[in-house]
Amino acid sequence: MGDNGGVPADYGDFQELVDEVSALLGAPATLEDRDFRLIAFGVHDSEDDSAVDPVRTRSILTRRSTAEVRAWFERFGIARATGPVRIPAEPEAGVFRGRLCLPVRHGGVVHGYVWLLDEAEHSPAQLSAAMAVAARIGDRLAELAEAGAGAGQALRALLTALSRAARDTAEDDLRAALGPDADLPHALVCVWPPSRGGKRLAAAGANGTAVPDGVNGSAGHVPLAADELPGIRAVPGAAAIVRVPGWGRWEAVAVLVRLRSPHVLAPARSAATRVLAAVGGPEPAPPELGGPVAGLSDSRTSLADLPAAWREATSAARAARAQPLLGPVAKWSGLGPYRLLTALPADAPPDPAVAPLLTPDHRELAHTAEVFLDHAGQAGRTATALAIHRQTLYYRLSRIEQLTGLDLADGESRLLLHMALKAARL
CATH class of the missing domain: 1.10.10.2840 (PucR C-terminal helix-turn-helix domain)
Structure with missing residues (x-):
């Protein structure tokens, strides 16, 4: 592990690559994933305040662009482009300055975009060198995507294993997929989708595995393919996201989250909030009306303890659905009497007297x-x-x-x- 703000060392090179593009083209660059979520950005050191672009500022502050901005950019074919694309300003869409887009691709698939707040002309040699860096970014994102798919499959196998041998095998596979991160403290998040939205998730792709995307600063990203978990694209700090059989009629969403400290669950709560927003839509129903809920386990420092953590997370999600005051995100440690009650079978009949x-x-x-x-x-x-x-x-x-x-x-x-x-x- 390097000193990278709590981020695993193998993710830190995205910032270096973005800085390399900035140096080549003489302008601050920003790297976003294919859903316009921020991964890394270069420093803007201009003394001219009028040169600061609102779109770039919002992207850095909120870690994503608006739908209007995205629609304007995609109008110029950036998802299909294999070379630099110049995009003019469009004040009505909130784009007050033109910019240069460098598509980030690997194997014919777009993984993201490098943006430059620059309207100057660049030589063919400069643009060629910048696109070469963009290709390296694409290679790196594809590499992480492959590793993330393995992590998702191994996590689900570990959480659903019925024998000691199966658990041991899944644990070994998960350790190999996580690499050095396997020894970090982790927490599990269980997100129970809304009563109606759950049908959409249950009908999603066959493997439901997650792929980790780029990380900048203290926030990581796990984008998911469109045919796996619709609407969930990037989850800060997540090591894997996967659909797992839960309680009730539909599958739950399991999120394995890296923690900076075993005593601080803030990254897990942030991940839960992000997934809740994705599965619940813009105006989710409250938990008592079947809206999405999430449960957080206590932290674990051993992968062998993740099945127990999953039981805690699913119990916390059940309690959040049952007691609105606990939700929509409930911690296992804060359940009070529900820690005992969730140990009862979900279909247990009520006491005859009551x-x-x-x-x-x-x-x-x-x-x-x-x-x-x-x-x-x-x-x-x-x-x-x-x-x-x-x-x-x-x-x-x-x-x-x-x-x-x-x-x-x-x-x-x-x-x-x-x-x-x-x-x-x-």
Whole structure:
């Protein structure tokens, strides 16, 4: 590992290659993937503030370009071009300065674009040298893509292995695919797609593997082929993304995330947020209405512990769906009683004493009981939370005791009712 802001050393050369293009053409360059997500950028050292381009500034600050900018650029055939493409300004699209685009290709496939905020003419020799660097970038991205596909396949095999021998083989394959990164701390993210969006993910490509893209600074990228996980293109810090059989009807999305420290889960939360945005669309439904949710495991320093981490991540995602206050991104360490409850089988029947309370006809009574127990049995706080008169609360509590046969003055009866109500959410 080199000192590269917490990024594995094998990714650091993208910044060097971008700087090389900047030096060749005498202008600051920016490298984006094929979905216009930022990978690396050169330093802009001009003292003329008017020379700063809003598109470039937004790309650096938000790590992506707008749909209008993308549409304008793609109009000039950059996805098919094999040489430099000059693109004029278009203020209505937010492009206030023309620029030069160098397509980044490998094996006939575009992997990204190098952009220059430069309207000057360059000699054929300069452009040829710059395109040679762009080709090296394409080779590097393709190399990482191949390694990432292997990481995704090995991760899924490890998380779904049914025997010790299969786990050992998958662990060895994952270690080989990750290389030096295998010894870094990792966390697993489980993203459960929306009730309707999940159908789209489940019908996606056959292998569902991920391919890591370029990294700059402290953020890595894992782009996914269009036929694998639609809508998910780049996830900061991800070592692999793959579809894995989860709980419920559809597959979940597993994201293996590199951590800078075993005690800091911020990269995992960022990855979860990115994937949630991809699978949920621009206006996702809240978790209680079937919207996407995500769960984060605790960190692990051994690949052998990833199956246990996956159980934590899937349990956290289940809890996020069941208890909106935990989601849409829930940490295993923050689940409280749900850490125990998620260990129960998903199809476990409710306790016989509590079952009558869980019918649709008694939904209001069940809610009252849960709020009452959440407030430690304090009638005044419960009545305030429910916005009802205290006498109404007492009436409902008596009905709850009649239906369940439980004495709410008894501590064990309260515990049984409380846990049964929480478990029913799962």
